[in-house]
Amino acid sequence: MQKTLKRLTGAAFLLYLLILAYILFFRGRGNVYMRQMPLAEYMTYAVNLVPFETIRGFWNAFQNDRIQTDIAMLNIFGNIALFIPFGFFLPAARxxxxxxxCLAVSFFAILSAEGAQLLFRVGSFDIDDIILNLLGVLIGYAAFKAVFPIYKSMKKA
Incomplete structure (x- = not known):
């Protein structure tokens, strides 16, 4: 049972990572004009190093009816939800x-993904994404800690 559970956890984590990579790098990412732009010029459009600037922008646009609710919510809560499984699987599998x-490994993984999105011009490098992703990791980690006693007892069976 222990070996089977470990393999299932590892397989689920791998599947999640493949889906995550698809979402971050391939699903509807980048336009042709921006992808052909020199990296230095692209960076002027695609880098945010000011914490909470993007979140505040979405919030203000939402309050002033300048953006649809689903766009703002998808950006904010999507960035959180996307990394909840990471925070759960990382301590379970590794x-x-x-x-x-868990936070250190997650931070470097998220930082690498943000950097790769910028380098390949399929997204932006946004400190707010990193903050929201880490919040998702924390939620996933808390969920893991809540179910860990059950997980541990299943591994012993």
Missing amino acids: RLRALWK
Whole structure:
């Protein structure tokens, strides 16, 4: 049972990572004009290093009826939801049970993904995305900690 559960957890994590990569890098990403732009010029449009600027912009646009609710909610809550499984599977599959280890690995993975999106011009490098993604990791980690005693007892069976 223990080996089967470990394999299932690993397979589910791998499947999640493949879906995540598809969403981050391939699903409806980038327009042709922006992708042909020199990286330095693209960066002027696609980099936000000011914490909460994008979130505040979505919130203000939402309050002033300048943006549809679903667009603002998808951006904010989508960035959170996308990384909840990461926060759950990482400590389950890789034995990164300490919060700081899970957050450190998650931070570098998210930072790498944001950098790759910028480099390949299929998205932006936004500090708000990193903040929201890490919030998702924390929620997933909390869920893992809540079910870990059950998971542990199943592994022993």
